[in-house]
Amino acid sequence: MSNPRELYQQVILEHNKKPRNFGKLESCTHHAEGHNPLCGDQLELSLIIENGQVQDIKFTGSGCAIDTASASLMTGAVKGKPVAEAEAMAEQFRGMVRGDLEPGAQTPLLGKLTLFSGVKDLPSRVKCAVLPWATLHAALKGEEEASTE
Amino acid sequence: MTTTLHPLDVSAIRKDFSLLSRDFHGKPVVYLDSAVSGQMPLVAIERMAKYEREEHTNVHRGVSTLSQEATDFYEAAREKVRKFIGAGSIKEIVWTRGTTEAINLVAQTYGRMHVKEGDEILLSAMEHHANIVPWQMLAQEKGATIKVIPMTDAGELILGSLDELLTARTKIVGVVHVSNVLGTVNPVKEIIAKAHAKGVPVLVDGAQAVPHLHVDVKDLDADFYAFSGHKLSGPTGIGVLYGKLAHLEAMPPWHGGGNMIRSVSWEKTTYIPAPGKFEAGTPPIAAAIGLGAAIDYLNNLGLDRIAAHEHELLVYATEKLSAIPGLRILGQAKEKASVISFVVEGIHPHDMGSLLDGEGVVVRAGHHCAQPVMARFNVPATTRASFAYFNTREDVDVLVSAVLKAIELFK
C-alpha cells in the first residue's frame, strides 16, 4: 500500500485551503446534500442548469481535505459542461477511486482530477473523495440527498 | 510508609506482542489504539491455540474426559473474571459477545420487565452508542423517555443535576465508567449511591475501565457491569455481564436454545439458573479461555504498576501535545485514563489519522461511536491516541513529531 502522505499533494492541499466555487447559489435549479456518515463530512451543492448545461455550481459544507479538494476541483471541472458529460465524468471518477475500472481503461474526461487516483489504495478515504460526485449525481437526478453508505 | 511501585519492564513486555515489531509504510509501528482493541500477549494467543489444537470440543456436554476438561477450563476462566472484578459469585458472571451484547441483554430482559410507558431511562452525556441505542430501542417500544446527565466543558459529569434527574419514573441509570473519547473516569460509586438512595439500579459500561483501573463491583455496588474481552488484552467475541444475583435470578432468559434449559417438552420448558439461562447455544470457548489467560497476564504485571505506567504516559503526552499551537485536547477531567482525544485547527481528524498512519502511528480518527459527545463539543470527529502498558515515552515522541509534520504539511 502506498503511503497516505502521497495523497496530500500540493494541489489538494491548496484547494483545501482555498476552495473554489465555495458558497451557495440563491436561484439554483438543482440542489442536493451529501453526507459521509463515517467522517461526518457534509456537503451542499447548488447548480444552475440551463439548456442542458451546467451554467454555474457552488458547494458549501465541512469535511476533510480530500473531500473539500475533491468538491473544489469537481465544481471547476463540470462548470460549463453539458449535463451528460458531467454525468460521464462522475462515472469515470467513481470508477477510478474505487479501483473498479477495467484494466487499461482510460479516463479521458478527468484531466487533472486523476490526482485522486491514489485514493484507491486508501479504502477508508474513498468515500471522502467520492462524496462530491455522489452528491452531484443526486442533484442531477433531482434527488435531495446523497449518502456514501 | 508508602511503598514505591517497581516499574514495569517495558522492553521485556514488548516482546510479548508481535505486532510491535511490524512496520507500516517502512516505519516501525507505534500502536496507540488500545482503546479500540487491546493487543493480546503471546501467552494468551498460545493458550487459545492449545485449546483448539489439543482440547477442542464443546462444554457442558456428556461424560468424556475431553468435554469435562474443556468445561473446567472454561469455568476456571469465569472464576478468573469473578476475582478480577471482585464479584461475590461466579453465578453473577454471564458470558456475552462483548459490552454491546451485555447491555442489550439487560435492556431486553431487565429493561423490558421494569420500564413502562412514561418511565425514564437516565444516561450520561458521554455514553458510547452501545449504551444509548439499546435503551432508545427499549424506550421506543415502551413509550419511555431517555434523559441525559449533562457534562461540563472539561468533560466531567455534573452530579448536582442528579437530584433533579432522578425521579420516581426513573427505572434505570446507565453510565460509562471511563469515557472512550474523553478519558474521564466517572465517579460511578457516588452516582450509584445517589441512584440507590432513590431506589434506582445502575448499569455501568466498564469497557474502557477494566484495562486501566482496579474494578471492584461490590465496592461500587453496581447492579450491572459490562465489558469486552478484546479491550482487556483478550480476544474478540467474548465479553462479560456482571449482574447482582438477585437481579439475574429475577430476570427472564433472553436467547433460547440449548445449554440454557433444565428440561424441554412441548408443554413446558424450564431453565437452569443464572448465569446459564443467559447463555444459549455453544459459547466461544477458546475466547473465554483466552480471556482468562489475558487476565492472568495482567495480574502478573500488576494492575497498580500498569496504572502507574499509563498515568505517567498520559501526563507526558498531555504536556507534549498541549504545547502544540492550534491543538486542542477534548476532555480535561481531573480523573483521567490514558486516552487523549484532540483536534487541530485547520486539519480534519481523518486527514490527521491518514497522515499519522503514514508515519506508522496507529490511532483512531472518527466519532468513536459517540456522536452525541462529538455534538456536545461541536466537532465532527477527533483523533484519539490511547496508551497501554507496552507503550513508551518514545512512542509519545513519535506521535508528537508526526502531528507536527502534519501541521507543517497543511501550513
Ligand SMILES: Cc1ncc(COP(=O)(O)O)c(C=O)c1O
Ligand atoms: C465505552 C465503550 N462502551 C462500549 C463499547 C463497545 O464494545 P464492544 O464493541 O466490544 O461491544 C466500547 C468499544 O468501543 C467502548 O469504548
